[in-house]
Amino acid sequence: MTANLLRALAAAVGPAHLTDDPDVLAGRSADHTGRYRGRARALVRPGSPAEVAAVLRLCRDTGTHVTVQGGRTSLVAGTVPEHHDVLLSTERLDTLGEVDVTERRVSAGAGVTLAAVHRAAGQAGLIFGVDLTARDTATVGGMASTNAGGLHTVQYGNMGEQVVGLQVALPDGTLLDRHSAVRADNTGYHLPALFIGAEGTLGVITGLDLRLHPRPAQRVTAICGFDELDALVEAARMLRDLDGIAALELIDARVAALTGERLGVPAPVSGAWLLLVELTGDRDQAERLAAMLERMRPCDEPAVGDDTAARQRLWRVREAVAEVLGVFGPPLKFDVSLPLAAVAGFAAAADAAVRRYAPEAFAVIFGHIGEGNLHVNVLRCSAAAEADLYTAVMELIADRGGNVSSEHGVGSRKRAYLSMSRGPADIAAMRAIKTAFDPTGYLNAAVLFD
Numbered sequence: 001m002t003a004n005l006l007r008a009l010a011a012a013v014g015p016a017h018l019t020d021d022p023d024v025l026a027g028r029s030a031d032h033t034g035r036y037r038g039r040a041r042a043l044v045r046p047g048s049p050a051e052v053a054a055v056l057r058l059c060r061d062t063g064t065h066v067t068v069q070g071g072r073t074s075l076v077a078g079t080v081p082e083h084h085d086v087l088l089s090t091e092r093l094d095t096l097g098e099v100d101v102t103e104r105r106v107s108a109g110a111g112v113t114l115a116a117v118h119r120a121a122g123q124a125g126l127i128f129g130v131d132l133t134a135r136d137t138a139t140v141g142g143m144a145s146t147n148a149g150g151l152h153t154v155q156y157g158n159m160g161e162q163v164v165g166l167q168v169a170l171p172d173g174t175l176l177d178r179h180s181a182v183r184a185d186n187t188g189y190h191l192p193a194l195f196i197g198a199e200g201t202l203g204v205i206t207g208l209d210l211r212l213h214p215r216p217a218q219r220v221t222a223i224c225g226f227d228e229l230d231a232l233v234e235a236a237r238m239l240r241d242l243d244g245i246a247a248l249e250l251i252d253a254r255v256a257a258l259t260g261e262r263l264g265v266p267a268p269v270s271g272a273w274l275l276l277v278e279l280t281g282d283r284d285q286a287e288r289l290a291a292m293l294e295r296m297r298p299c300d301e302p303a304v305g306d307d308t309a310a311r312q313r314l315w316r317v318r319e320a321v322a323e324v325l326g327v328f329g330p331p332l333k334f335d336v337s338l339p340l341a342a343v344a345g346f347a348a349a350a351d352a353a354v355r356r357y358a359p360e361a362f363a364v365i366f367g368h369i370g371e372g373n374l375h376v377n378v379l380r381c382s383a384a385a386e387a388d389l390y391t392a393v394m395e396l397i398a399d400r401g402g403n404v405s406s407e408h409g410v411g412s413r414k415r416a417y418l419s420m421s422r423g424p425a426d427i428a429a430m431r432a433i434k435t436a437f438d439p440t441g442y443l444n445a446a447v448l449f450d
């Protein structure tokens, strides 16, 4: 059966775009961190929406599981195949249209990288509202599928808020097009919303129309340090309601110490917890920001950048965090949103859980504090300690009113915990939708549901 299927897939996408090379498949079957891996029978790289639909029809008709892969930067093992799957890569769906400056939008194939969208928007004098440090690899199709957040969610919202049109190859192999030339369109069900955050369980996104934003005339960035996490959270609470707030990023000084030591990017201020703040507006924001920061009593004079080079130096402190996390092997990751009042208590309890279940490991925290979003990364955590520690931390999150996923999605890593954040009727409704679109359950079967 596999030989016949491979021949048919090769005919659908062209022989050069199908491989069953074991080395390629082994590399593609591991997650971004290298902590989780599965097994695949082939990799296909369709070059058009029609080819994606053809691949889906062939796989559905032969009872073959399919796992969709964009940039494979998922941090919840969302692209790890568990059923000897065909891997469907969107990397050749990489056409980026002309920016429509009047309507402030651009059409992109699902495999276009976030960095390419930023470049195109910038060249047209506009900006794209979502940014994350995996920008060179993450694709807009993958980002819509996970409803990605990121560094500017506090200003522009998540990926879903940037999507104004969508093309999707459905599990039955038909193509659904929901594009509209106008801004306001209330015709019928808002079907695109179904595919945002569905993590590829309901169809393969093949193309998107993306909203762009005017570029703010002025931007100022600062980093300030706090001795207590509570004080930083209180500062973030006040700052997040400011007009023009563009970023509010929490950085644990323990991880800044690591970036200083390993990458030569030290914290520019003292304090156990750092807050990166960015303000935008039509006029110079430096004085306004300085006045706000003074009221917050940071433990040191804030480092402020109001020209491009100085701002980039401050952002480098945040960006370096992602680069340094792998220095002790694959980190164990948690992505959670908590009520702001629960953040400091949770951080202390998570540290205690790490000391108890994985004494050789240590936790560092960073995240988008405007949304109460924390990324807890446990470094040097052995595979043996992982199961108990994972359950313990998920319980801490549940006890404090947090969620299973803040922005990374559920993937395969968190599917066992879905009921922590969603009730039985909610899960039943999601399963009914999945069954309506994909009755045999062959598409992204490892993701979302147990």
Ligand SMILES: Cc1cc2nc3c(=O)[nH]c(=O)nc-3n(C[C@H](O)[C@H](O)[C@H](O)COP(=O)(O)OP(=O)(O)OC[C@H]3O[C@@H](n4cnc5c(N)ncnc54)[C@H](O)[C@@H]3O)c2cc1C
Binding pocket: 032, 067, 068, 069, 070, 071, 072, 073, 074, 075, 078, 079, 090, 110, 131, 132, 133, 134, 137, 138, 139, 140, 141, 142, 143, 144, 145, 146, 147, 148, 149, 150, 151, 199, 200, 201, 203, 204, 205, 206, 322, 407, 408, 411, 444, 447
């Ligand atoms: C350094 C780093 C920083 C990150 N920072 C952030 C952050 O700030 N905010 C945030 O939200 N996430 C962040 N992430 C996580 C990750 O980048 C996002 O989840 C991103 O949206 C994934 O995009 P991708 O193209 O890599 O998708 P993949 O990892 O390839 O796939 C993600 C999921 O979507 C499915 N999928 C992929 N493409 C499609 C498609 N076209 N149609 C249907 N399903 C599809 C996959 O099957 C999988 O389940 C970060 C990751 C890294 C490594």
